[in-house]
Amino acid sequence: MTTTPTRPAxxxxxxxxxxxxxxxxxxxxxxxxxxxxxxxxxxxxIPTFGLxxxxxxxxxxxxxxxxxxFFTDPQVTLENYQEVLFGRTASSGQLASYFINSLVITLPSxxxxxxxxxxxxxxxxxxxxxxxxxxxxxVFALQIVPxxxxxxxxxxxxxxxxxxxxxxxxxxxxxxxxxRFIQVWFAHTCFALPLGIFLLHNFVSQLPRxxxxxARVDGATHPKIFRxxxxxxxxxxxxxFGIFQFLWVWNDLLxxxxxxxxxxxxxxxxxxxxxxxxxxxxxxxxxxSGAFVSIVIPLIVFLSLQRYFVRGLLSGSVKG
Amino acid sequence: MxxxxxxxxxxLTMLGYGLLAFVVVVGGLLxxxxxxxxxxxxxxxxxxxxxxxxxxxxxxxxxxxxxREWLFGLFFLLPAVLLLLVGLVVPAxxxxxxxxxxxxxxxxxxxxNYSWMFSxxxxxxxxxxxxxxxxxxxxxxxxxxLIYAVLVDRARLESLAKxxxxxxxxxxxxxxxxxxxxxxAYRGPEQEQIGLLNQLVVGFGGEPxxxxxxxxLNTLFLIVVMVWIQAGFAMVxxxxxxxxxxxxxxxxxxLDGVNSWQMxxxxxxxxxxxxLIVVVVTISxxxxxxxxxxxxxxxxxxxxxxxATEMYNQAFRYGQTGQxxxxxxxxxxxxxxxxxxxxxxxxxxxxx
Numbered sequence: 001m002t003t004t005p006t007r008p009a010x011x012x013x014x015x016x017x018x019x020x021x022x023x024x025x026x027x028x029x030x031x032x033x034x035x036x037x038x039x040x041x042x043x044x045x046i047p048t049f050g051l052x053x054x055x056x057x058x059x060x061x062x063x064x065x066x067x068x069x070f071f072t073d074p075q076v077t078l079e080n081y082q083e084v085l086f087g088r089t090a091s092s093g094q095l096a097s098y099f100i101n102s103l104v105i106t107l108p109s110x111x112x113x114x115x116x117x118x119x120x121x122x123x124x125x126x127x128x129x130x131x132x133x134x135x136x137x138x139v140f141a142l143q144i145v146p147x148x149x150x151x152x153x154x155x156x157x158x159x160x161x162x163x164x165x166x167x168x169x170x171x172x173x174x175x176x177x178x179x180r181f182i183q184v185w186f187a188h189t190c191f192a193l194p195l196g197i198f199l200l201h202n203f204v205s206q207l208p209r210x211x212x213x214x215a216r217v218d219g220a221t222h223p224k225i226f227r228x229x230x231x232x233x234x235x236x237x238x239x240x241f242g243i244f245q246f247l248w249v250w251n252d253l254l255x256x257x258x259x260x261x262x263x264x265x266x267x268x269x270x271x272x273x274x275x276x277x278x279x280x281x282x283x284x285x286x287x288x289s290g291a292f293v294s295i296v297i298p299l300i301v302f303l304s305l306q307r308y309f310v311r312g313l314l315s316g317s318v319k320g
Numbered sequence: 321m322x323x324x325x326x327x328x329x330x331x332l333t334m335l336g337y338g339l340l341a342f343v344v345v346v347g348g349l350l351x352x353x354x355x356x357x358x359x360x361x362x363x364x365x366x367x368x369x370x371x372x373x374x375x376x377x378x379x380x381x382x383x384x385x386x387x388r389e390w391l392f393g394l395f396f397l398l399p400a401v402l403l404l405l406v407g408l409v410v411p412a413x414x415x416x417x418x419x420x421x422x423x424x425x426x427x428x429x430x431x432x433n434y435s436w437m438f439s440x441x442x443x444x445x446x447x448x449x450x451x452x453x454x455x456x457x458x459x460x461x462x463x464x465x466l467i468y469a470v471l472v473d474r475a476r477l478e479s480l481a482k483x484x485x486x487x488x489x490x491x492x493x494x495x496x497x498x499x500x501x502x503x504x505a506y507r508g509p510e511q512e513q514i515g516l517l518n519q520l521v522v523g524f525g526g527e528p529x530x531x532x533x534x535x536x537l538n539t540l541f542l543i544v545v546m547v548w549i550q551a552g553f554a555m556v557x558x559x560x561x562x563x564x565x566x567x568x569x570x571x572x573x574x575l576d577g578v579n580s581w582q583m584x585x586x587x588x589x590x591x592x593x594x595x596l597i598v599v600v601v602t603i604s605x606x607x608x609x610x611x612x613x614x615x616x617x618x619x620x621x622x623x624x625x626x627x628a629t630e631m632y633n634q635a636f637r638y639g640q641t642g643q644x645x646x647x648x649x650x651x652x653x654x655x656x657x658x659x660x661x662x663x664x665x666x667x668x669x670x671x672x
Contacts, residue, residue, distance in 0.1 A: 029580060033471045033475075034471075034475070036467070036471055037468060037471040037472050037475070037481060040464065040467070040468050040471075040485065041481055041484045041485060044484055044485045044487075044488065044548065044551070044552075045484050045487075046516070047499045047500060047502070047503050047516070047548070048487070048488070048491070048499055050499075050502065050503070050516060051498070051499045051502055054502070062514070063514065064511075064512060064514070065512050065514065066512065066513060066514050066515075066516070066519050067514070067516075068516075068519070097327070097328065100328050100331055100332070101331065103335070104331050104332070104334060104335040104338075107335060107338070107339065108335070108338035108339065108341075108342060111339070111342050112342060115342070115346045116399045116400045116403065117400065119349070119396045119397070119399065119400065120396060120397050120399075120400035120401070122396060123392070123393045123396035123397045124397070127389060127390075127392050127393040127396060128389050128390075128393075129389055129390035129393040129394075130390070132393070133670075135397065135401070137663060137666065137667075139400075139404065140662070140663065140666055141659050141662075141663055142404060142408055142409070144605060144655050144658060144659045144662065145408060145412055145652060145655075145659075146608070146609050146628075146648065146651045146652055146655065147609075148609065148628060148631050148647075148648040148651055148652075149408075149411065149412040149415045149648050149649070149651075149652050150407060150408050150411035150412055150415065151411075151635065151636075151648070152411075152414075152415060152418060152635050152641055152644060152645055152648075153410070153411035153412075153414035153415055153418070154407060154411045157406070157411070177330075178330050178331055178333075178334040179334070181331075181334050181335075181338065182338075185338060186403075186407065187407065189403060189407070190403045190404065190406070190407025190408055191407065191408070193400050193403060193404055193407075193408075194404070194408075197400060221353070221354070221357050221358075221392075222353070222392045222396070223350050223353040223354045223357075223392075224354065226350075226396075227350065247489075247490055250492070251491070251492030251493065251494070251495075252492075253492070253493065253494055253611065253612040253615065253616075254611050254612065254628075254632070257632075257636075258636060264327075265327070265331075266331075270492055270494045270495075270612075273494050273495070273498065273616075274494050274497075274612070274615060274616045277494070277497065277498055277501065277616050277617075278616075278619055284502065284505070284514070287498050287501075287502070288498075288502065290498075291494075291495045291498040291499060294492060294494070294495050295490075295491050295492070295495045298490045298491065298492070299487070299490055299491070301490070302487070302489070302490035303483070303487075303490075306483065306486075310556055310560070314556075314557060314560050
């Protein structure tokens with residue numbers, strides 16, 4: 001291969017050697033490509049779009065005609081949102097309350113793993129001690145352990161404490177009401193750590209060695225280096241993992257179902273929506289607007305911070 | 321308006337406690353690590369000063385910095401390792417033990433729970449369903465993602481086109497379940513259809529169907545939802561891999577008169593192989609553990625159950641801890657080969 005990037009050939013080389021027939025075929029190729037990609041894009045957007053349109057249509061319209069009739073007979077109402085967020089009856093959704101639960105669950109469940117994973121990642125990358133590589137490999141392997149493996153014992157750890165051979169080592173936590181948020185935070189933090197440590201370690205370990213050694217020579221201690229040098233430099237990685245964890249926690253159903261319970265006091269949006277979809281599967285005016293209430297925050301986060309999120313995904317991640 | 325402000329205030333107080341705990345724990349840890357070493361440092365300086373002053377010239381030289389290195393490591397790792405042990409490692413071991421016990425975890429039953437798993441018709445159908453999911457979802461999602469990534473590469477409006485397909489990644493499985501349940505919605509043939517799919521079927525002169533209630537095809541309609549979510553992930557990772565192919569390789573191939581079909585199979589595919597493996601593995605694992613979609617859309621009825629939903633039912637609804645744990649362990653066994661493969665890759669990487 002004699003080609004180099006600076007070769008001035010492209011202008012002439014771009015013309016297909018086959019002449020007119022090849023040119024036609026090439027244009028046909030790009031046209032098929034365009035058509036196929038548009039079909040995929042439409043297939044991937046239409047379902048969400050239909051849901052979005054429907055959530056603004058009056059109840060009777062949603063239940064009797066398809067959402068596409070909206071374009072010939074546009075009727076817009078905000079009543080569905082009013083009802084699903086603040087409705088009086090128990091069947092109405094009352095999502096405002098669950099929305100707050102989702103927020104209360106999500107914030108600490110993102111912050112704790114971020115901090116602990118960053119500390120651990122730094123230790124595994126820049127502090128020398130024996131067994132470091134083994135700890136790293138274990139953490140790495142833990143990424144893939146399905147969280148189903150931990151659910152039953154972790155729940156009994158909270159509700160019954162730890163007893164070994166009849167001796168109570170740790171009493172039951174006895175959490176009730178709002179206190180059950182603690183269980184959810186705890187569970188999410190544990191489950192997030194393997195991926196978090198792995199992602200941040202990838203990043204922290206690539207910081208320039210000279211920089212670290214210079215700081216050590218200047219007499220900086222590890223906590224000082226961590227705070228003043230490492231943290232500012234790994235902000236993009238922290239953002240990537242933070243967004244990842246945010247979406248994970250906000251969208252999670254299983255962990256919430258088990259550790260938060262199903263009530264209005266602690267359950268997040270996803271639990272309530274799954275419940276509505278099961279018991280009131282034909283109340284589309286509630287389901288459409290409710291689904292949109294739960295989608296809107298992650299969509300905003302996602303669209304505004306997509307760059308960081310993509311970077312997080314590209315670090316090659318498998319979440320347990 | 322039914323919005324109890326007092327109840328919400330309690331929750332926000334709880335959030336306040338949570339954030340306070342965060343500040344105290346993390347700040348406290350860093351503070352501790354800052355203060356203790358500097359105290360030691362001062363002690364050492366004093367000893368050094370005394371040694372220099374010649375009080376005791378035979379005294380051993382002050383301890384060097386090195387030996388305390390592992391102490392720092394310990395404290396930096398402590399919260400993470402502790403939580404991993406309490407929240408993952410020990411529970412996982414206990415789950416293995418529980419799977420050898422009866423429903424109430426009182427007596428040992430050996431491998432009964434496992435033989436139960438492979439003898440019940442219902443559970444066998446759960447296992448077959450999971451198999452179908454794991455075979456189809458990675459294949460379909462990766463293919464769609466790859467095709468789309470290749471087609472929109474360097475096209476006009478590329479970033480918009482990618483954002484459209486990537487968007488479902490941000491939507492919860494529950495939300496996606498509702499979105500698609502609406503697409504599959506069914507009205508009797510005499511009524512006007514409200515679901516898009518049945519409208520299309522009727523438009524082409526067919527009979528509307530209860531898509532989610534007729535096995536075995538209903539599993540396929542659930543699989544569509546997962547493919548819809550995962551294709552965006554596949555597309556983004558593969559698209560980045562395609563962009564990372566060196567420009568001169570592509571250029572050289574083009575000068576050699578390679579057409580786009582050959583380009584795809586001879587240049588693109590071999591270059592993105594590692595990314596392709598990562599995508600397939602990631603999607604396979606996510607699919608194995610799939611819970612939310614089935615639970616939201618059919619709740620496992622109509623013969624659509626998968627391992628994760630059945631595990632939840634056994635352990636948390638029927639109180640059959642042993643059988644639930646056995647299902648969880650089986651799930652784990654299915655991913656062990658992947659774990660081993662990944663660790664070998666990791667070690668290779670580290671040696672290189």
